[in-house]
Each structure stands twice: as structure tokens, then as C-alpha cells.
Amino acid sequence: MAEKIVLALGGNALQSGGEAATAEGQLTVIHKTCEYIAQLNQQGYEMAIVHGNGPQVGRIVLASETAKDVTPAMPFDVCGAMSQGYIGYHLQQGLKYALNKRNESFPVVTILTQVVVDKKDPGFKNPTKPIGPFYSKEEAMELEREKGYVMKEDSGRGYRRVVASPLPQRIVEIEAVKELWPKAIVITCGGGGIPVTENPTGCLNGTAAVIDKDFAAELLAEQVGADILMILTEVEKVAINYNKPDQKNLDHLSLKEAHEYCEQGQFAPGSMLPKVQAAMKFVRANPSKRAIITSLDKALEALDGKTGTVFTFNN
Ligand SMILES: Nc1ncnc2c1ncn2[C@@H]1O[C@H](COP(=O)(O)OP(=O)(O)O)[C@@H](O)[C@H]1O
Numbered sequence: 327m328a329e330k331i332v333l334a335l336g337g338n339a340l341q342s343g344g345e346a347a348t349a350e351g352q353l354t355v356i357h358k359t360c361e362y363i364a365q366l367n368q369q370g371y372e373m374a375i376v377h378g379n380g381p382q383v384g385r386i387v388l389a390s391e392t393a394k395d396v397t398p399a400m401p402f403d404v405c406g407a408m409s410q411g412y413i414g415y416h417l418q419q420g421l422k423y424a425l426n427k428r429n430e431s432f433p434v435v436t437i438l439t440q441v442v443v444d445k446k447d448p449g450f451k452n453p454t455k456p457i458g459p460f461y462s463k464e465e466a467m468e469l470e471r472e473k474g475y476v477m478k479e480d481s482g483r484g485y486r487r488v489v490a491s492p493l494p495q496r497i498v499e500i501e502a503v504k505e506l507w508p509k510a511i512v513i514t515c516g517g518g519g520i521p522v523t524e525n526p527t528g529c530l531n532g533t534a535a536v537i538d539k540d541f542a543a544e545l546l547a548e549q550v551g552a553d554i555l556m557i558l559t560e561v562e563k564v565a566i567n568y569n570k571p572d573q574k575n576l577d578h579l580s581l582k583e584a585h586e587y588c589e590q591g592q593f594a595p596g597s598m599l600p601k602v603q604a605a606m607k608f609v610r611a612n613p614s615k616r617a618i619i620t621s622l623d624k625a626l627e628a629l630d631g632k633t634g635t636v637f638t639f640n641n
Pocket residue numbers: 335336337338378481558559560561563564565566567568592593594596597598599
């Protein structure tokens with residue numbers, strides 16, 4: 327039987343580093359990304375794709391705020407929905423092209439996905455999710471003063487606006503995902519899902535936040551019974567002493583080892599830490615399964631056990 331994979335696509339799979347997040351730039355990068363995904367499809371894996379949206383939703387929010395004198399600014403959740411729509415559209419186009427080249431006519435579908443979060447999630451009081459472009463320290467301080475943004479340094483790459491990132495609790499469209507999965511490559515929970523809260527009558531309301539796509543991918547992987555959670559980012563392996571002379575890249579992490587390294591602060595919050603935590607959560611819930619963190623171009627090799635950092639429950 328085909329193995330089921332949930333793929334979480336990081337920023338570099340959608341946009342090249344440092345460049346402005348233009349639609350054209352994104353489509354060019356996505357075409358390359360889709361070549362790798364089509365290879366996985368060719369190998370017979372059943373896949374769902376979850377993608378990030380930090381740069382995109384940040385720019386949509388900025389554009390909307392800038393245009394507020396001519397048309398009312400869009401609420402944050404609507405900006406999230408717009409980012410799901412346009413990234414999904416690009417992935418559908420890129421995947422169709424890559425599959426056609428291989429004479430495969432597999433359907434590809436994007437599901438606009440809402441994800442329920444808890445109104446009382448502590449994430450609402452402590453913004454951590456970086457969105458939009460990078461700024462210098464001086465620009466960041468001015469934005470804090472002028473617009474009331476919360477700005478934070480992002481992994482040595484510059485300053486970015488940070489917003490609330492509550493944990494995903496429930497995927498509203500999960501039944502549709504399960505229905506479509508065997509018949510199509512499903513793009514779902516984009517940008518971690520459109521964050522909504524649920525009132526006691528079951529009514530859903532959009533909320534101002536950006537859910538972490540690695541945590542949403544993990545929740546999805548659990549709910550569809552995926553065999554593998556694969557988190558694709560810029561680095562081939564997770565490291566300890568990252569960016570230091572004694573950096574050590576890791577081939578394998580048991581739950582216990584990963585926990586110890588987290589305690590030591592080896593993984594940067596807002597970048598590698600949520601990926602490691604998502605991988606740990608998946609293997610804790612599925613002790614016989616594995617999670618992998620690697621780069622997009624190494625995905626196939628990592629599935630063959632040749633590279634990447636593999637997380638398992640035990641050693
Ligand atoms: N311990 C670590 N091991 C490897 N990479 C790390 C580590 N700590 C921080 N990083 C950085 O985290 C980045 C991944 O986070 P990020 O760029 O936010 O993810 P995404 O690909 O989802 O956009 C890596 O490219 C690397 O620069």
C-alpha cells in the first residue's frame with residue numbers, strides 16, 4: 327500500500343531568499359519546488375501539502391493597510407485566506423505542469439482550510455510568528471513607534487513584524503481532506519490554516535493570528551493517519567551548536583534526545599524549534615512512525631534513509 331506523507335513546505339520552497347515577494351518570483355520558485363513534489367508522486371507516495379505564508383500574508387496585510395484611505399483594510403484572517411488562495415493557485419499550476427511533463431494526469435486540489443484555535447491560547451499575548459519583509463534595526467524601531475507593530479530579530483536575518491501564533495486545535499475541513507486524499511494531491515492548511523475561534527453554538531469567527539504551518543502539518547498528519555511527517559526547509563539536517571565552529575548535523579533523534587536538546591536551547595524559537603517540536607509531537611503520538619526534517623532537494627534521498635534528520639520514538 328502507498329505510504330502517506332504530509333509535506334510541510336518552508337519559505338524557501340515558495341520564494342528565493344532575500345528577494346521581494348513578488349507573484350512572478352514566487353511562481354518561478356514554485357515551478358522548481360513542484361519538480362521535486364512530482365518526483366515523489368512518481369514514486370507512488372500519497373501526499374498532502376501544507377505550506378507557509380509568513381512573507382505573503384505580511385505583504386497582503388501591508389498592502390491592505392497602505393490602501394486604507396481608498397478602501398477599508400482587510401481583517402487579518404481574510405489576508406490569511408487570500409494568501410492560501412494565491413499560493414494554492416501557484417502550486418496547482420506548478421504541479422500540473424510538472425506532472426504533465428511526466429505524462430501523469432493526477433488531480434491537484436487546494437482546500438481553503440480553517441483551523442480552530444483557542445481564544446485563551448497564550449500565543450495571543452506573546453507574538454512570535456514573523457511575517458512580511460525584513461527590516462533594519464532602525465526601521466524596525468520606527469515601525470514599532472509609528473504603527474505599534476511588535477518587531478523581533480529573525481535568526482540573524484534582520485527584523486520582522488511578529489504576530490500571535492496560537493496552536494492549531496481542529497481542522498474544520500478535515501473530512502473533505504480525507505475524502506480527497508487518495509484521489510488527488512491535496513494542498514491544505516496553507517499558512518497553518520485560516521485561524522478561527524468557535525463559540526458555544528459552533529459558529530466560527532476569523533481571528534488576527536498566523537498559525538505555525540509545521541504544527542498544522544503535524545495535526546493534519548495525525549488526523550489522516552499519515553505514515554510520515556516530512557518538514558522541508560532550507561537546511562539538509564537539524565544541527566546542534568548551529569552556526570558555531572563546533573556545529574554538528576544530526577542524522578537521527580529519538581524523542582528523548584530531541585527533548586534534551588530542546589531543554590539546552592539548541593533550536594531557535596520561531597524557526598527550527600517549532601519544526602523539532604512538531605516532529606516530536608508526531609512520533610510521540612505515533613511511536614511506530616517517523617518524522618523527517620530536510621531540504622526540498624533532498625526529500626527523495628531522505629525518504630530512502632540516506633540523509634535528513636529522522637525523528638523516531640526510540641533510538
Ligand atoms: N539548530 C538548528 N539547526 C538547523 N537550522 C537551524 C537551527 N536553528 C535555526 N536554524 C535555522 O532555521 C531555519 C529554518 O527555519 P525557517 O527559515 O523559519 O523555516 P521555513 O523553511 O519554514 O521558512 C534554517 O534554515 C536555519 O537557518
